[in-house]
Amino acid sequence: MTIDLSQFHQVFFEESFEGLGVMESGLLRMDPGAVDGEEINVLFRAAHSIKGGSATFGFNDIAAFTHVMESLLDEVREQRRQLTSRSLAVLLSSIDVLRAMLTAASGDGALDNALVARQQQELEAVLNNRESSPVIEHCAAPQANSAIDQVIGWHLVFRPLPNMMRTGNDPLRIIRELAGLGELDVKVDISLLPGFEQFDPEECHLCWDLHLHAAVEQARINEIFEWVEEQCDLVIVPLPGKDPASSTSNDQDVERDAETPRVSLVPAADSEAERHAGNERRRTDRRENERTASGAGSIRVDIQKIDNLINVVGELVITQSMLSMLGENFQMGQLERLKEGLSEMERHTHELQESVMQIRMLPISSIFSRFPRIVHDLSNQMEKKIELRLTGENTEVDKTVIEKIGDPLVHLVRNSLDHGIEAPAERIAAGKPETGTIELKACHQGGNIVIEIRDDGSGLDPERILRKAIEKGLVDSETQLSEQQSYELIFQAGFSTVETISDLSGRGVGLDVVRRNINELGGTVEIESKPGRGSAIIIRLPLTLAILDGQSVSVGDEIYIIPLLSIIESIQVKPDMVNLIAGRAETCKLRGEYLPVIRLYEILGVQGYRTGELTDGLLVVVEGEGRRCGILVDELIGQQQVVIKPLEVNYQRVDGISAATILGDGSVALILDVPGIMRLANATPELRVLQCSA
């Protein structure tokens, strides 16, 4: 029976990536001067597990690589080696390489073999500094095949020591195994048995004289006695004989040797090659590989959440059967009970919805946990002293949000480190503590999750930003902007600052992409700053991507949903608020600000709209990508939660529309993408929306 080992691969990869995480955080916490014994043990065991598993499941390169790491850690834990900062650094970078190897082995990306070889060499160099003897990795087939005499059999005298059985070794078993090799003559010798009174049944005082008629090598016999080597007296001599051993039986023996557990021979090596050669996946960021490998298709859920779910479903079933009983012989007198039942149903459905959403929620710590390493590496690279503070790691977020917010966060933190925090000397000169602080904070606020990245660095310089924007042609030189508006400029496409090619996040992308990514998640990102004191980036995200809190509005016969997150307020326009600027651009004056007006029916081509004059309809003031405008609609219908149904599945992507939903009466309503609508309005020549409001 051959067992397919690949069914265990998924678990192996998951546990190995976890193990790598444990190793990484352990190493980051470690102080070379004061190594905690138990901590080192934890690290050793993690490496040992990965090594064992990878060898067992056929990933021999990974096993060999991890073996060197394990040897290093073994020496440290046995106190035969000091943990220097060099070895610490090499171990950390080895973890990266190992991660890449595991990712490639799980089929998600290509592997830079040269990098692996270099890293392994470095590891070995560190290991060998100690002049410890090279570790024997794979025992070659130990048996010497040279002296294949004409062996016809063996004569053995086997005398177990009295306590041999106490290790669970049964002489009978051993003899049976011998008998499996060929014809066996057994003679027992009871001469050493003590008298009845002294006889201890737990001891062995028997001795055997065995003649094995089998043309096997001595090594094969040694193997059978391997476990009890020290617990018996054993004499083995070849049987005298003139028959030459048949070559076929010798071959068989060699084969059997090859099967002994000592040779690290695993058939699954082929499948590894297949995986490398065959699978073509798109090259993605290492972090994404790690996430896909560990996140694709599976999620760890707190059992409490599952129990909640089961409870709610239970209640739902009860209510449903009550309703169906009512429905069977319904009389008008039971109307009240029917209504009660229906409202209970609604409550339970709502609870069910919440419970299920809870299941997809994971603590944001899984994202936050990578930042100590990133900050550690970057601060070394930039020669700045930076402390990272994490708050609210237990805040729970939808799994998809976690998967997609990682990269944008990395870019933003990298930005803070790069441009925010000053070099130590500068900080001291400014009267600040030498070590800068970056704070990553997550919390729930209303129906959203808020993530903040705060630094106590130099803050944003609005004049410098404006100058740069003018330089890059993003705004014209005459433009006057408020401080806040200048900050918004850094999110413009093309504003990308110095091309710092950091290998941590891969691409040197601009903040406009970051903002777009966040917008696609239904969130917003804002920036606050105090020159000289620091800056803060505030990201707001909906708790779930599947459901949206929206305001439904009507234009003509059509109903649209505007995400509540984007809405500031809704107003009725009074005649004195209306202004026409430079031709046809309509604006509405609100509290001193001139809001560009977007007539939704014009943008979306809706017929049958009822609002001709601004003052006839309602203006929904929205904010998107740092800009504000007012969207003219006929009526406000109400606020509700809608289920988001993507358009791409059944139709295609539409500008200005983020998704669709099905309303209670079965009709379809489109969900507006506020920044998209603003872009559409910009694009239409007759409706040039002003870039800024004074």
Added chain:
Amino acid sequence: MASILAVDDSPSMRQMVAFTLKGTGYQVIEAVDGEEALNYAKSRNVNLVITDVNMPNMDGISLIKALRSLPGYKFTPLLMLTTESSSEKKQQGKAAGATGWIVKPFNPEQLLSTVKKVLG
């Protein structure tokens, strides 16, 4: 059929061992470390224990030593999972009372044949 206690802190190894042995008809109980294994062994007798060496809370060798002191486990076969290069561990294991060892990495067939030998 015989019952086997499989002890390893690595989920994938446990899965592989359990699956292999169950497939042949053995009853398999899994434990994540020596402590869990010892607690189980105290309440129920098994016919064979296969244990990894490096585990948190209680390592394999300590487990073997503790098992041997239990009256029901004086002669039970106790096998260690070791790596090729650790002859030291093998000695320690034997001193603690281990019956023998299975060398890692092993494939399922090797595991099965060793178990069959030991359980008869």
